[in-house]
Amino acid sequence: MSALLRLDDLHRSYGSTVAVDGLSLEVASGEVLGLLGPNGAGKSTTIGMIAGLLRPDRGAVVIDGRGGPEDPEIRRLLGLAPQSLALYDELTARENLKLFAELYDLRGSGGRERVQELLVAVGLDTRADDRVAAFSGGMKRRLNLAVALLHRPRLLLLDEPTVGVDPQSRSSIIELIRTIAGGGTTVVYSTHYMEEAQRICDRVAIVDHGKLLDIDTVDSLIDRHGGKPILRTIKGGEETRLRTDDPVRELTALFAAGGLESVRIDRPDLEAVFLALTGRTLRDV
Amino acid sequence: MSSLRAVRALAVKDLRLLLRDRGALFFTLGFPLLMGLAFGWIFGGGGSKSRSDLDIAVFDRDGSAPSRAFIDELGGEGSGIATAPATDLDACVAAVRTREAIACVVLEEGFGRASDAFFAGGPMRLGVHIDPSRGAEGGLLTGKLTALSYQRMQSLFSGESEALKRARMVIDQGDAPPALKSALSDLYTSIERLNEGDEGQDEKQDEKQDEKQDEKQADDGQTDDDSEPESGGFQPVVITTSEVRAERSGPPNAFAVSFPQGIIWGLMSCVMSFSASLVRERTQGTMVRLMIAPLAPAAILAAKSLACFLTCILLQVLMIAFAVVVFDLTVSAPFEMAVAMICSALAFVGVTVLIAGLSRSEEGADGLGRSVLLLLALFGGGTIPIFVMPPAMAAAASISPFKWASVAIEGALWRGFSLAELALPLGILLAFGVGGFIVGVLAMRRRGAG
Numbered sequence: 001m002s003a004l005l006r007l008d009d010l011h012r013s014y015g016s017t018v019a020v021d022g023l024s025l026e027v028a029s030g031e032v033l034g035l036l037g038p039n040g041a042g043k044s045t046t047i048g049m050i051a052g053l054l055r056p057d058r059g060a061v062v063i064d065g066r067g068g069p070e071d072p073e074i075r076r077l078l079g080l081a082p083q084s085l086a087l088y089d090e091l092t093a094r095e096n097l098k099l100f101a102e103l104y105d106l107r108g109s110g111g112r113e114r115v116q117e118l119l120v121a122v123g124l125d126t127r128a129d130d131r132v133a134a135f136s137g138g139m140k141r142r143l144n145l146a147v148a149l150l151h152r153p154r155l156l157l158l159d160e161p162t163v164g165v166d167p168q169s170r171s172s173i174i175e176l177i178r179t180i181a182g183g184g185t186t187v188v189y190s191t192h193y194m195e196e197a198q199r200i201c202d203r204v205a206i207v208d209h210g211k212l213l214d215i216d217t218v219d220s221l222i223d224r225h226g227g228k229p230i231l232r233t234i235k236g237g238e239e240t241r242l243r244t245d246d247p248v249r250e251l252t253a254l255f256a257a258g259g260l261e262s263v264r265i266d267r268p269d270l271e272a273v274f275l276a277l278t279g280r281t282l283r284d285v
Numbered sequence: 286m287s288s289l290r291a292v293r294a295l296a297v298k299d300l301r302l303l304l305r306d307r308g309a310l311f312f313t314l315g316f317p318l319l320m321g322l323a324f325g326w327i328f329g330g331g332g333s334k335s336r337s338d339l340d341i342a343v344f345d346r347d348g349s350a351p352s353r354a355f356i357d358e359l360g361g362e363g364s365g366i367a368t369a370p371a372t373d374l375d376a377c378v379a380a381v382r383t384r385e386a387i388a389c390v391v392l393e394e395g396f397g398r399a400s401d402a403f404f405a406g407g408p409m410r411l412g413v414h415i416d417p418s419r420g421a422e423g424g425l426l427t428g429k430l431t432a433l434s435y436q437r438m439q440s441l442f443s444g445e446s447e448a449l450k451r452a453r454m455v456i457d458q459g460d461a462p463p464a465l466k467s468a469l470s471d472l473y474t475s476i477e478r479l480n481e482g483d484e485g486q487d488e489k490q491d492e493k494q495d496e497k498q499d500e501k502q503a504d505d506g507q508t509d510d511d512s513e514p515e516s517g518g519f520q521p522v523v524i525t526t527s528e529v530r531a532e533r534s535g536p537p538n539a540f541a542v543s544f545p546q547g548i549i550w551g552l553m554s555c556v557m558s559f560s561a562s563l564v565r566e567r568t569q570g571t572m573v574r575l576m577i578a579p580l581a582p583a584a585i586l587a588a589k590s591l592a593c594f595l596t597c598i599l600l601q602v603l604m605i606a607f608a609v610v611v612f613d614l615t616v617s618a619p620f621e622m623a624v625a626m627i628c629s630a631l632a633f634v635g636v637t638v639l640i641a642g643l644s645r646s647e648e649g650a651d652g653l654g655r656s657v658l659l660l661l662a663l664f665g666g667g668t669i670p671i672f673v674m675p676p677a678m679a680a681a682a683s684i685s686p687f688k689w690a691s692v693a694i695e696g697a698l699w700r701g702f703s704l705a706e707l708a709l710p711l712g713i714l715l716a717f718g719v720g721g722f723i724v725g726v727l728a729m730r731r732r733g734a735g
Binding site: 051052053069072073075076078080082083084085086087088089090091095099100102103104131147 | 290291294295298301302305306569570571573574575576577578579580581
């Protein structure tokens with residue numbers, strides 16, 4: 001697949017603080033790429049540079065092989081759900097969508113239909129004419145996402161789209177993103193929740209301190225950095241941890257010896273990958 | 286999407302947000318009205334005088350008992366006229382010139398004699414000196430004077446119809462010369478008509494006045510409402526009107542001052558509301574979404590400016606319209622008023638962008654608004670009218686855009702300024718607008734938000 005997005009050696013600093021430090025990567029058309037890293041890793045700055053909200057100190061953003069986001073025509077290809085809720089609280093959900101639809105030239109019956117379609121998609125059709133100020137955090141997040149989808153962007157930038165929402169809304173948002181991705185939309189998904197990255201992303205880029213530490217599929221990252229599975233057993237009240245390439249064979253042998261009270265196999269995950277790459281867990285930072 | 290359509294959509298959004306923010310709406314439209322009413326009531330003496338009274342200066346050149354009675358009747362209870370005696374003609378006319386009175390009424394020599402003996406000494410003579418811009422009040426006043434004159438004459442003849450009939454009979458049967466008989470016959474006919482009632486007589490009188498006014502357009506601006514009686518007719522009162530140009534030094538009433546002051550407070554609220562909303566776009570993230578839309582960055586600022594401009598214009602139009610309808614104010618220079626409103630609105634759009642550019646947060650915009658704008662409004666005529674400020678204070682007020690808005694609006698409202706006279710305040714307002722806009726945009730760009 002051809003690259004819809006290419007980042008070439010991006011640098012961006014805020015005073016003496018380096019936010020993004022030589023980030024280069026490509027995102028193929030139709031791919032879902034996760035930017036995984038702790039808060040302050042440079043994910044939002046990277047999204048900001050892709051969207052054209054921030055100018056890189058060095059390096060380039062190339063979209064669809066044509067140019068950067070400073071071109072309004074290129075920006076038409078982008079949809080952004082920013083981390084902060086970019087909504088007008090005193091307008092209704094429908095009015096918010098209608099306003100942004102107009103800015104993207106979606107007017108008349110076509111615009112109205114698209115607005116209604118998205119209200120249904122994010123489960124807000126019954127609250128469409130209520131003011132956003134009266135919405136819960138989860139509802140606002142869903143509407144925030146809906147606004148980004150109005151003009152059917154080819155490249156969807158999602159900056160921590162599930163921050164601060166209840167599990168039900170989070171699940172609904174993730175399902176919606178999977179549906180969108182299934183329709184061929186390219187997604188760049190920034191998060192510090194590894195479960196989300198594992199669930200949604202085709203590939204994950206691990207970033208920390210503005211640097212790209214590695215980028216690959218989840219399985220490949222785990223294979224490369226996650227280490228062996230850990231077999232945890234309790235026998236005679238004592239816990240034993242065994243790192244092994246073949247936990248099933250080891251387990252069979254332990255069962256044969258008898259006396260096992262409890263058994264658990266911990267497969268390595270992105271948390272382990274992050275730990276291996278940075279020496280810290282995502283939860284530490 | 287065309288930029289114009291985007292600007293319109295965003296401006297409509299901003300106006301809708303203003304309408305839904307009850308606090309901002311009150312301070313933008315309701316509070317200025319309250320200020321206009323409160324200051325007007327205070328400046329006007331707490332409503333001690335009925336605003337519908339016509340202030341008339343009266344010079345009694347005749348000084349007779351009937352003339353004094355006439356004056357008492359003119360300013361009597363329920364007449365809607367407040368009379369103030371003048372010591373001489375110059376003082377009387379000066380009262381009109383300085384707008385202390387809307388007209389000067391002069392009861393000429395012989396007024397008393399004429400009113401007691403209608404057919405002996407000619408008609409009662411009254412002079413009215415009035416500012417030509419007070420045409421409606423002038424018509425009301427001459428009507429009142431005419432009616433009073435006829436009432437006075439009618440009172441002299443009430444119950445005399447039988448006596449007249451007898452007098453006519455004596456003359457008809459006597460040996461008087463034919464010319465005298467004819468004159469007396471006309472006289473009796475006139476008196477009988479008078480006795481039949483005022484209304485019919487008034488109508489005929491008005492018709493006659495109109496015809497004669499058409500014929501006698503005086504070159505020197507002086508017109509007679511009635512002329513000398515011609516052969517075969519009788520005129521009990523002759524009212525001579527002359528124009529006196531009122532000086533443009535004082536407002537027609539307190540509300541002409543207080544409503545421009547109210548506008549100042551409204552403009553301040555507009556600035557605070559829209560600068561805060563522009564900052565809010567940045568802090569709440571909606572600016573991010575607008576900036577990623579396929580719009581020129583200028584369109585976003587243009588939309589905000591348009592909404593602010595329209596609100597400033599709406600505020601001014603509503604305030605002036607209210608003052609005109611409710612307080613009988615007349616906009617002395619309507620075209621100049623429109624220009625003054627537009628320039629004021631543009632100035633405060635610039636100030637809005639400046640404050641938004643200099644503020645990092647909504648709280649910052651609010652603080653800047655409360656501190657700087659409040660001070661500028663206070664010194665710019667928001668509480669003390671510019672024209673009553675001590676010279677040093679008035680000079681210091683020149684740094685405030687509110688002063689220039691106040692000068693421009695007052696100039697067009699009651700000072701009758703021409704465009705040439707308004708050039709300085711309008712120019713300064715435009716300079717505030719352009720300067721504020723440029724500095725505000727540069728500050729936003731520096732912050733990476735514009």
